[in-house]
Amino acid sequence: MHGSERKDGMHSTPEEDPRPKLWPRVLGSMAIVGFTVGMIIGRLQQPAPLELEQIEELPTGLALWFNEEPKIQGDNVDGAVVLRFVAAGQPWNGQLRIDNKVARWKLERGEKGLVLTLLAARPLHGDWRTAEVDGRWRLEVSLREE
Incomplete structure (x- = not known):
């Protein structure tokens, strides 16, 4: 076997090319540009986030x-009405009168969105429906005593 020592002024391994290696830089630049353009296109095609704009007492x-349009999950839990929807919004609370009796409501942030809880001293039953009105969506929650 021959070693890599000099014999007659020559090496057994070729000398390193002094020119810079541009191919990895070109591939890296193309990957960065492609990723950036993909992110821009993705953000442009992303729909507007669902947002709670206003609450009215009826x-x-x-x-x-x-x-x-909100996607709603609702339950009647132990006499309280609980609605969950994936939306952004500020926590609010208040009270309203149903048959001259006070019912409290509270809107708070949950794990995946907002949670609306309606509670009174007596058991409540709730019905809800959505409708599009003037380009906005209205979720109407109707309450009654059980």
């Missing part, structure tokens, strides 16, 4: 106004 319940 004689029989509440009306919640959204900029897009």
